[in-house]
Amino acid sequence: MIQRALLDLDDAALVRTAQEARPGDGRAFSELVRRHEGHVRANCRYIVGSEVEAEDLAQDVFLKAYFNIASFQRRSQFGTWVRRIKVNHCLNHLDARGRRVLMDVEAPSVSSSAAVQVDPVAPRSLEVADHKRAVDAVLIQMNDTLRVPLVLRDMDGLSYEEVAETLGISLSAAKMRIKRGREAFRELWAVSDHGDLQ
Amino acid sequence: MRYEASREHPEADDPITDLAGFALEPDAGFVERLERSIHRRETSAGLVELSSVGFMLMTKEFLSMVLSLLGSGSQSDEGDPHV
Numbered sequence: 001m002i003q004r005a006l007l008d009l010d011d012a013a014l015v016r017t018a019q020e021a022r023p024g025d026g027r028a029f030s031e032l033v034r035r036h037e038g039h040v041r042a043n044c045r046y047i048v049g050s051e052v053e054a055e056d057l058a059q060d061v062f063l064k065a066y067f068n069i070a071s072f073q074r075r076s077q078f079g080t081w082v083r084r085i086k087v088n089h090c091l092n093h094l095d096a097r098g099r100r101v102l103m104d105v106e107a108p109s110v111s112s113s114a115a116v117q118v119d120p121v122a123p124r125s126l127e128v129a130d131h132k133r134a135v136d137a138v139l140i141q142m143n144d145t146l147r148v149p150l151v152l153r154d155m156d157g158l159s160y161e162e163v164a165e166t167l168g169i170s171l172s173a174a175k176m177r178i179k180r181g182r183e184a185f186r187e188l189w190a191v192s193d194h195g196d197l198q
Numbered sequence: 199m200r201y202e203a204s205r206e207h208p209e210a211d212d213p214i215t216d217l218a219g220f221a222l223e224p225d226a227g228f229v230e231r232l233e234r235s236i237h238r239r240e241t242s243a244g245l246v247e248l249s250s251v252g253f254m255l256m257t258k259e260f261l262s263m264v265l266s267l268l269g270s271g272s273q274s275d276e277g278d279p280h281v
Contacts, residue, residue, distance in 0.1 A: 034224070037224065037225065039219060150217070
C-alpha cells in the first residue's frame with residue numbers, strides 16, 4: 001500500500017520522504033533508484049567504457065547518494081545531484097586507472113592516430129537486435145577521448161562550459177571533441193546494421 | 199526506431215538526438231543488490247558504534263575500579279592510628 005503510494009510521488013516528494021524516513025526505511029530511496037538506475041548505469045558504462053566496472057560504479061554512486069541524502073539541500077533536482085556524484089566518481093575512477101581523457105584531438109599526431117579514428121571494418125560486424133543495443137554498440141566502439149565529452153554533453157545534458165570544466169580542458173577543446181565525437185558517432189551509426197535499415 | 203527523412207525536421211534523422219537521457223534497460227536486480235549493500239554497511243557501522251560504546255563502558259568501569267581502589271587505599275591509611 002505504502003509502496004504503491006510512493007509510485008505516485010514525484011522525485012522531489014520522494015527525496016523529502018527519504019530524508020524524513022526512519023533509519024532502515026529505504027523504500028522511498030529505492031523508488032528513486034528504480035527511476036534513475038538505467039540512466040546512471042548507461043552513463044557509467046559510456047564514461048568508463050566497461051560494463052563490469054560500470055555496474056560497480058553505479059552501485060557506488062547510489063550508495064554515496066543514500067548516505068548523503070540528509071545533506072541534499074533540494075536546490076536542484078535529484079537527477080542533477082546524482083549526475084554530479086556520478087560524473088565525479090567515474091572520472092576519479094578513470095584517473096585512478098590512468099586513463100583520463102586528456103588527449104588533444106587537434107594535435108596532428110593524435111588526430112591521425114587510431115585512437116580517434118573510426119574503424120571501417122568493425123561496425124560491419126555489428127549485429128544489433130534493437131535500438132538500445134545499436135546505440136550501445138556504437139558508443140562502446142568509440143575512444144574515451146571522444147566518447148566521454150559526447151556522453152557528458154548529449155546524454156547528460158551538460159553545457160559546453162560544464163564539459164570543459166569537468167574534464168579540465170579549454171572550452172574550444174571541449175567543443176572540438178564534442179563535434180568530433182558526434183561525427184564519429186554518426187559515421188559508426190551509418191555503417192552499423194541499424195544505420196543500414198534507414 | 200527508424201529515422202525517416204524529413205525536410206521539415208532534419209534533426210529527426212540525426213541519431214545524436216537519441217542520446218539525450220539515454221538509459222539502459224531496467225535491471226531488476228540492481229536495486230536489490232544496492233539494498234543489500236546499504237544493509238551491510240549500516241550493520242557494520244552499527245557494530246562499530248556498539249563496539250565504541252562497549253569500549254567506553256569498559257574504560258569507565260576500569261577507571262571506576264581504579265578510583266575505588268585508590269580510595270580504599272587512602273581510607274585504610276587514614277584509619278590506621280599507628281601510621
